[in-house]
Amino acid sequence: xxxxxxxxxxxxxxxxxxxxxxxxxxxxxxxxxxxxxxxxxxxxxxxxxxxxxxxxxxxxxxxxxxxxxxxxxxxxxxxxxxxxxxxxxxxxxxxxxxxxxxxxxxxxxxxxxxxxxxxxxxxxxxxxxxxxxxxxxxxxxxxxxxxxxxxxxxxxxxxxxxxxxxxxxxxxxxxxxxxxxxxxxxxxxxxxxxxxxxxxxxxxxxxxxxxxxxxxxxxxxxxxxxxxxxxxxxxxxxxxxxxxxxxxxxxxxxxxxxxxxxxxxxxxxxxxxxxxxxxxxxxxxxxxxxxxxxxxxxxxxxxxxxxxxxxxxxxxxxxxxxxxxxxxxxxxxxxxxxxxxxxxxxxxxxxxxxxxxxxxxxxxxxxxxxxxxxxxxxxxxxxxxxxxxxxxxxxxxxxxxxxxxxxxxxxxxxxxxxxxxxxxxxxxxxxxxxxxxxxxxxxxxxxxxxxxxxxxxxxxxxxxxxxxxxxxxxxxxxxxxxxxxxxxxxxxxxxxxxxxxxxxxxx
Numbered sequence: 001x002x003x004x005x006x007x008x009x010x011x012x013x014x015x016x017x018x019x020x021x022x023x024x025x026x027x028x029x030x031x032x033x034x035x036x037x038x039x040x041x042x043x044x045x046x047x048x049x050x051x052x053x054x055x056x057x058x059x060x061x062x063x064x065x066x067x068x069x070x071x072x073x074x075x076x077x078x079x080x081x082x083x084x085x086x087x088x089x090x091x092x093x094x095x096x097x098x099x100x101x102x103x104x105x106x107x108x109x110x111x112x113x114x115x116x117x118x119x120x121x122x123x124x125x126x127x128x129x130x131x132x133x134x135x136x137x138x139x140x141x142x143x144x145x146x147x148x149x150x151x152x153x154x155x156x157x158x159x160x161x162x163x164x165x166x167x168x169x170x171x172x173x174x175x176x177x178x179x180x181x182x183x184x185x186x187x188x189x190x191x192x193x194x195x196x197x198x199x200x201x202x203x204x205x206x207x208x209x210x211x212x213x214x215x216x217x218x219x220x221x222x223x224x225x226x227x228x229x230x231x232x233x234x235x236x237x238x239x240x241x242x243x244x245x246x247x248x249x250x251x252x253x254x255x256x257x258x259x260x261x262x263x264x265x266x267x268x269x270x271x272x273x274x275x276x277x278x279x280x281x282x283x284x285x286x287x288x289x290x291x292x293x294x295x296x297x298x299x300x301x302x303x304x305x306x307x308x309x310x311x312x313x314x315x316x317x318x319x320x321x322x323x324x325x326x327x328x329x330x331x332x333x334x335x336x337x338x339x340x341x342x343x344x345x346x347x348x349x350x351x352x353x354x355x356x357x358x359x360x361x362x363x364x365x366x367x368x369x370x371x372x373x374x375x376x377x378x379x380x381x382x383x384x385x386x387x388x389x390x391x392x393x394x395x396x397x398x399x400x401x402x403x404x405x406x407x408x409x410x411x412x413x414x415x416x417x418x419x420x421x422x423x424x425x426x427x428x429x430x431x432x433x434x435x436x437x438x439x440x441x442x443x444x445x446x447x448x449x450x451x452x453x454x455x456x457x458x459x460x461x462x463x464x465x466x467x468x469x470x471x472x473x474x475x476x477x478x479x480x481x482x483x484x485x486x487x488x489x490x491x492x493x494x495x496x497x498x499x500x501x502x503x504x505x506x507x
Contacts, residue, residue, distance in 0.1 A: 028077070233250070261275055347369055
């Protein structure tokens with residue numbers, strides 16, 4: 001079994017204040033919480049309607065106006081978060097940034113404005129975090145729960161019990177996209193509403209049978225769209241304390257009767273949400289009808305709170321990413337004993353080089369350790385080019401807890417752990433991550449090389465020193481003479497690293 005990573009005492013690293021930022025397709029949200037006795041107490045919230053999803057042009061590129069709105073909002077958020085130390089803020093982008101093409105420059109500017117890194121997360125990861133937030137906010141007991149979150153560009157549907165998820169999906173439909181497609185000119189009529197509902201029903205069709213089969217006792221809606229619908233139907237007296245299908249049908253008729261979004265005067269509906277409200281109503285109607293939902297409660301907690309609780313888990317070293325890696329190892333029947341030896345050596349080399357190379361931080365060490373553990377993943381496909389197969393599997397898998405950037409980094413390390421050093425792979429990473437990624441990859445390459453013979457013993461006393469792009473690997477006297485194959489492989493590695501701009505000396 002892999003050797004556990006040695007971590008400092010949780011109490012010593014637990015920050016007083018943590019924050020989460022959600023760069024949604026419709027709104028940006030910020031939530032700040034104080035950590036008390038291992039739990040969180042919300043102390044500040046901010047929300048701005050940015051409409052990032054509506055700012056994607058026909059080529060899926062962010063328009064200058066959308067960039068301006070987003071960066072202005074993030075600068076305001078950044079002013080509030082400026083004093084929080086690195087690692088105490090998690091910021092994530094969802095559907096709009098998943099779709100956006102050539103978004104690297106925007107993300108760099110956005111991180112500068114916010115003052116903290118921004119991750120882009122996959123739809124399945126968004127669903128997991130939403131459920132985590134809802135599960136902490138509502139006491140559902142042992143009941144199976146359906147959680148629905150209608151965002152600006154996607155809708156997440158999750159079935160779970162307590163904190164265990166049975167099924168999760170992220171569908172490409174949301175209040176912004178649906179409103180742009182079917183209510184673009186602001187007109188609301190029966191034909192447009194029916195077309196919007198049918199579009200949503202088609203998206204739901206592939207999961208309909210599976211979700212009905214699993215079943216649930218309680219349905220909960222968690223998004224701003226669903227909260228607005230809940231407020232409207234409650235204020236109109238159509239439903240009390242929850243959303244029902246008859247209440248949604250009454251709301252549908254009221255929207256059609258108004259005829260245009262400019263004439264929507266509904267208590268509980270803010271003017272800024274009005275342009276995307278009909279699309280959100282259509283999606284929720286389709287969810288109710290397709291999945292046979294009878295009643296839905298409304299939760300105030302969602303993705304932002306899920307991010308906070310996920311951060312708290314990482315701080316306590318209950319990191320879901322660790323479970324994802326373990327699951328991957330089991331699913332593909334990896335040689336865990338060999339992987340553990342490579343991981344141990346990689347961490348030892350990391351400890352010797354981290355200071356000079358600026359690799360301090362648990363995240364860097366964790367990523368290196370996980371890459372060492374799954375570097376042979378591609379053997380499940382073929383021994384030939386297995387490093388490329390492994391990288392593909394990692395980059396395209398649904399790995400709970402990992403952002404897209406983290407998966408891309410993990411894939412790059414596995415892709416580069418043998419043979420030619422793939423400069424082009426690392427150049428495709430965000431500019432701020434390229435140098436550290438290359439250095440982590442070199443540490444992994446050396447660890448794998450030192451265990452190429454798959455011996456059960458670890459090379460004793462090998463030490464690494466680094467200076468910018470130059471490395472020196474020192475062995476105990478006479479060891480290399482007793483291991484001529486390792487010496488030959490180190491000479492080959494010299495040439496491979498030299499072609500990538502790194503110098504390796506050994507002796």
